[in-house]
Amino acid sequence: MSLSHTSVSRQASAQELLIWDKGTRIFHWMLVLLVVGDALTGWMAPKWMLNWHVAFGAGIGMLLIWRIVWGVYGPGPSRFENFIRSPAAVLGHLRSVASGHPRWHAGHNPAGGWMIVALLITLTLILITGLIALAGEEKQGILAGWISYGVGHLCKEIHEGLVTLLFVLIPTHIAGVILESLLERENLIRSMITGKKRLTAIQTLPELQQAKPVHALIWNSGIALLLWVGYLGLGEHPAPLGHAPWSASAAGYAKACGECHWSFHPSLLPESSWQTMISTLDNHFGENASLSEDVRRQMDDLLRTNAAHAWDTKAANQLRRVSKEEPMRITAAPYWLKKHRHIPADSYASKSIGSKSNCPACHQDAESGHFTPQAIRNPKEKIA
Ligand code: HEC
Ligand code: HEC
Numbered sequence: 001m002s003l004s005h006t007s008v009s010r011q012a013s014a015q016e017l018l019i020w021d022k023g024t025r026i027f028h029w030m031l032v033l034l035v036v037g038d039a040l041t042g043w044m045a046p047k048w049m050l051n052w053h054v055a056f057g058a059g060i061g062m063l064l065i066w067r068i069v070w071g072v073y074g075p076g077p078s079r080f081e082n083f084i085r086s087p088a089a090v091l092g093h094l095r096s097v098a099s100g101h102p103r104w105h106a107g108h109n110p111a112g113g114w115m116i117v118a119l120l121i122t123l124t125l126i127l128i129t130g131l132i133a134l135a136g137e138e139k140q141g142i143l144a145g146w147i148s149y150g151v152g153h154l155c156k157e158i159h160e161g162l163v164t165l166l167f168v169l170i171p172t173h174i175a176g177v178i179l180e181s182l183l184e185r186e187n188l189i190r191s192m193i194t195g196k197k198r199l200t201a202i203q204t205l206p207e208l209q210q211a212k213p214v215h216a217l218i219w220n221s222g223i224a225l226l227l228w229v230g231y232l233g234l235g236e237h238p239a240p241l242g243h244a245p246w247s248a249s250a251a252g253y254a255k256a257c258g259e260c261h262w263s264f265h266p267s268l269l270p271e272s273s274w275q276t277m278i279s280t281l282d283n284h285f286g287e288n289a290s291l292s293e294d295v296r297r298q299m300d301d302l303l304r305t306n307a308a309h310a311w312d313t314k315a316a317n318q319l320r321r322v323s324k325e326e327p328m329r330i331t332a333a334p335y336w337l338k339k340h341r342h343i344p345a346d347s348y349a350s351k352s353i354g355s356k357s358n359c360p361a362c363h364q365d366a367e368s369g370h371f372t373p374q375a376i377r378n379p380k381e382k383i384a
Contacts, residue, residue, distance in 0.1 A: 019106050020195040021211065024078045027067050028192055034059045035123075035166075042163070047373035054134065054141065061127050064120065069219045075211040077106055083113030090114060102183050106197060109180065115173050122166050129159040137314050138372055145237025149317045241370060242312025243267070248367065251302050256295050260287065262360055265369035266306035267316040268330045274303035277328045285328075315371040331356050 020028075034056045041053035071080040089110040096103045103109075108116060135143035136152010147155075181188045191197050238244075246266070248254040254263045266274065278300040281289045291299065308316040323332035330336055340356070347353065353361040360366040365375035 015199050016196040017106065017199050018195050019077045019197045020192060021075050021078060022195065023066075023070060023211075024074065025192060025195055027063055027070070031060065031063050031067075031123075034063065035170075039163075039167075046376075048376045050138070050373045054130075057127055057130055060123060064124055064127070065223055066216075066220060067120065069216050069223070070211075073212040073216040073219070076209045077108075078211075079209060080117075083108040083110075084117060085110040085113055097179075097183065102180075104184055112173075112176055112180070115169065115176060119166070119169055119173065122162055122169060126159060126162045126166065129155040129162065133159050139240050139313060139370065140372065142231050142234065145240035146234065149242075149312050149314065153317075241368070242316075243306070243310050243369075246306060246369065251298070252295065253299065253302055256291055256299050257289075260289070261355070262358055262366070264330065264357075264359070265366065266303045267308050267311035267313060267369040268319050268359075269308060269328070270320045270322060271304045271307040271309060273322055273327050274307055275300070278303065311369060313370055315369065 038053060038056040038060065041049055041056060045052065070078055076082055093103060093110040107113075131141055131143060132147055133152050133156035134141040135145070136147035136149050137156055138152075139145060177188050186198055188197075248258065248263045248265075253266075257263045269277075277284070278296060281291060281296065290296075308320045310316075318335035319330060319333050321334060323329060323334065326332040331340075348356040348358075359371075362377050363371050363375055364377060365372055
């Protein structure tokens, strides 16, 4: 087989073949970096770093699109058609490894090839479910406002399940690489850096197609354009939070209920809680907060029609479930307690916060009822 008109060029020092082109190698190591970045920001970073998580995810998305196109138009060893093999080929390969006479492949062996496919599919599904979760739960991203909280929440769970699967696949992939390196006496991690493999070890030469970079560029540009047009086509959803923007001052609410504390966003309690509260204002947490009959009726109507059920934010969906003992306290709801359990109780007493029900002290977007992770002020900064 002549190597002269192939992408797999013989190196000057002989003995070594260039198997992994520069594009595939850069893809591989950038993907490693971005997956590590996304894992760290997904698990360990504070909530207000969500933008980083999303940015890393967007980077992975671009890499995946590039790699899928490169799997069709890249040089031989990087092409899907050369490493996606039949189950019989996979079994044959595994049997040859077990027998002690493994068959060496220039590119991915048949078992490794399927691992690449599994990794690419899992990553793609993680990105898609992440995008839907971001839209449904956080009301952010290109699908914001088009996905319900319920669907977003379900996708968040699937997103997390797929990440667990990814973190089973990655060690298996690494174990496979180490095993093959040992058997083949060839450092395959080095190969993914230099791109080269020793010729002597290779028994099966790869299919020797040339890369078609112009085709790849056209496809990548086309897909980018399509995504952009799709994004513009989605337009802006008229009520991204599941409700038209709401203003506390417009309806006299801030005046009637904002005298002693922040005028709580109506989405933070269910209708039944507001109803009880409005009918017991003469004994309101030990205070007399009575209103004239007119204003009382007005507030009753306002709070009940704009209560939790009328919104689709995470806060509204989660805070619908109130405490049995204190159904009128947002700060007694199980979700509220769970989310704020790491905040030391005495920090609320600091001058800049004052009370745990002073939501806007720590949530910059409290007025809108959105309560996005990015708008959380670092309470440590605040408290210090
Ligand atoms: C006279 C002062 C006063 C007025 C007026 C007042 N409140 Fe309150 N409100 C309080 C006090 C005091 C508490 C208890 C604060 C605490 O224990 O941290 C409270 C607590 C609350 C809470 C529970 C906060 C939590 O911890 O989850 C809500 C909700 C609330 N008020 C809504 C309203 C609404 C709605 C109105 C208008 C109809 C109103 N308040 C008017 C004094 C007032
Ligand atoms: C002392 C600062 C502070 C105050 C006051 C405070 N919060 Fe928070 N809140 C936080 C922090 C910090 C987090 C993030 C916790 C975490 O990392 O999971 C948070 C998380 C949340 C979340 C979940 C956000 C998400 O996407 O995971 C909601 C909803 C929320 N708070 C609502 C409220 C409401 C409603 C009030 C007022 C009744 C309030 N908070 C008062 C600091 C505060």
